[in-house]
Amino acid sequence: MRWLTYLVKCLLCGFVAMQIYFVIQIALWIGLNPASTAFQRAERWRLCSWHWSCPVYSEWTPYDKISNNLKRAVLVSEDDIFFQHNGFRFEDMKKAWEKNQQRTQVGSSRTALRGGSTITQQLAKNLFLSSEQNYLRKGQELIITELLELTLSKQRLFEIYLNSVEWGEGIFGIGSAAHYYYASTPAALDRDHAAALASALPAPKCFDKPQYCRKANIHFPTRQEFILENMDRVALAPYSSAKSSKSIKQ
Structure with a gap:
C-alpha cells in the first residue's frame, strides 16, 4: 500500500508543478509575446523535422495594427460573444457533450470529440496542449482557460489568438496570413478579405490546399457570406450593447 500512496503523491506533485508552470508562463505574457505555441512547434516538426529551412511563417502584429474588419469577422466565425463571457459557453459545451455521447454509442472510441470551444479554449489548446483529443486533455484545457481568463485581459487574449492561430499549412498569425493570401498588412x-480569412479558421489547411479538404465538411463561400452579414452585430469590447450574431451552421 505504501508504494501506491507514494505513486499518488508523485502524480499529485507532478500535476501541481505543471499548473504552476502554466501560471508562470501565462503571467509572463502580460508583457511579453509568446515566441511560439505547442501547436506551431508540432507543425514545424511535422513539416520540417530536423531541417533549419522550413516553410513555416509567423510574424507578430500589435492589436491596434489589426483591422477591425478582421476582428469582427473572426468573432462572428469563432466566438461572437467572446468579450461578454468568462471563457466558457456552457450551452455549447452541453451540446458538444451530447453529440460526443451519441457518436460514442454509435461509433468507436477513436471518434474525435467535438469541442464547442470558445476563443479562449482554442487558445489554451494551441498554446500548451497536443492535438490528441480525449477527456483528460479536455480537462486540462478547461483549467488553462480559467487561468488565461483570470490573468490576461480580453483584448490581450484576442491579440495572442489572432497572432498564433493557424491560417493554412505553416501559416500562423494574421500578419503571415494577410501577406500570404493578399500581399497586404x-x-x-477590407471586409471581403477579412470575412474570407475568418471563414478559413475551422479548416485552415483545406482553405489553403485542396488535398486537405477530404475531411473538412465546410463550404467557405457560404460561411464567408454569413460572416459578412453579421460583422456589424458583434462587440469589440466588454459590456457593449451590440447584438450578438446567430451561430454559424456548418
Whole structure:
C-alpha cells in the first residue's frame, strides 16, 4: 500500500508543478509575446523535422495594427460573444457533450470529440496542449482557460489568438496570413478579405490546399457570406450593447 500512496503523491506533485508552470508562463505574457505555441512547434516538426529551412511563417502584429474588419469577422466565425463571457459557453459545451455521447454509442472510441470551444479554449489548446483529443486533455484545457481568463485581459487574449492561430499549412498569425493570401498588412484588410480569412479558421489547411479538404465538411463561400452579414452585430469590447450574431451552421 505504501508504494501506491507514494505513486499518488508523485502524480499529485507532478500535476501541481505543471499548473504552476502554466501560471508562470501565462503571467509572463502580460508583457511579453509568446515566441511560439505547442501547436506551431508540432507543425514545424511535422513539416520540417530536423531541417533549419522550413516553410513555416509567423510574424507578430500589435492589436491596434489589426483591422477591425478582421476582428469582427473572426468573432462572428469563432466566438461572437467572446468579450461578454468568462471563457466558457456552457450551452455549447452541453451540446458538444451530447453529440460526443451519441457518436460514442454509435461509433468507436477513436471518434474525435467535438469541442464547442470558445476563443479562449482554442487558445489554451494551441498554446500548451497536443492535438490528441480525449477527456483528460479536455480537462486540462478547461483549467488553462480559467487561468488565461483570470490573468490576461480580453483584448490581450484576442491579440495572442489572432497572432498564433493557424491560417493554412505553416501559416500562423494574421500578419503571415494577410501577406500570404493578399500581399497586404493586417491593418489594410477590407471586409471581403477579412470575412474570407475568418471563414478559413475551422479548416485552415483545406482553405489553403485542396488535398486537405477530404475531411473538412465546410463550404467557405457560404460561411464567408454569413460572416459578412453579421460583422456589424458583434462587440469589440466588454459590456457593449451590440447584438450578438446567430451561430454559424456548418
